[in-house]
Amino acid sequence: MNITDRELWTLIHGMGFGALFLLAFAGGLAGLYSLRPQLVTAEGITERVSRLRWGMVIMAVSVWLTVIVGTYVVYPWYRAAPPATLDTSVQSEELSQYPRYWLLASEETSEYHHFGMEWKEHVAWISPLLATVVAFGIFKYGKELATRPRARNIIIALFLLSFAVSGIAGALGALITKASPLT
């Protein structure tokens, strides 16, 4: 099984940091939702808040790494321009090394770029902003979250929004990679 450098970094971006964020989201959401005095003892709240704090830091760091690696490592390979001698109106095997141009060479695949990548590359950056606020909120409120349902629900709402945004970016990325993988 041969994996190129470009394939490896694409994996790190999507299946590594991206998947780590999604996993941390699931655990974080369950932890936040259950942070109620009627569900957990005082000792349990202390234990859960401690786990939530560090879990949310991991989550926020992983989503930042996802967008940074995606933008500064993977994306330049995606948008790299082919040599002037290569025909960019035909989806040739040579052009497949330049995914953006390969997708644009056919009406059947051009929307993967015009819609898919154009949305993904921008919207993804909103997720780490929200994730950072979520992690900050958990550190700031700490155990108080168990007795402050409004603050807890607001943090959960921002958490869900961050997940939804990254979900959009992830889904579009999967579709684009399927249509024109980086090799």
Place this chain on the structure above:
Amino acid sequence: MATQTADLEKGQLKSETGTEISAADRAMGASMIASGIGSLVLGIAIVLAEVNADIKTFLTWNSGVGPLSGKTGVAVIAFIVSWAVLHYAFQRRAISLTTSFIVTLVLVVLGLLLTFPPVFMSFGG
């Protein structure tokens, strides 16, 4: 939007109705609105790059990444700077957590809309 006067000795802000805004609420409010500002700045940068070639060139901070580097760069800078400014501003004059959340949602939704290709491409004509 409810605003409250400072009561520095107690470390909390009190409204005329006596509602207190805790230090945690003030800090959270500042960070939330900052994330909304960052999101909106991203959206505005996307539209500006779409409609103006000079701005698109200006936002090309990294040749490999293209204008995306500048668009996201200004958004992150706006997030950090506005967070710092709001954090200090809310020490003296804060809004409730709920109001902060509503403001945040409005800003984030606007920013999200402007990232949507049919929307920002419509500005380019």
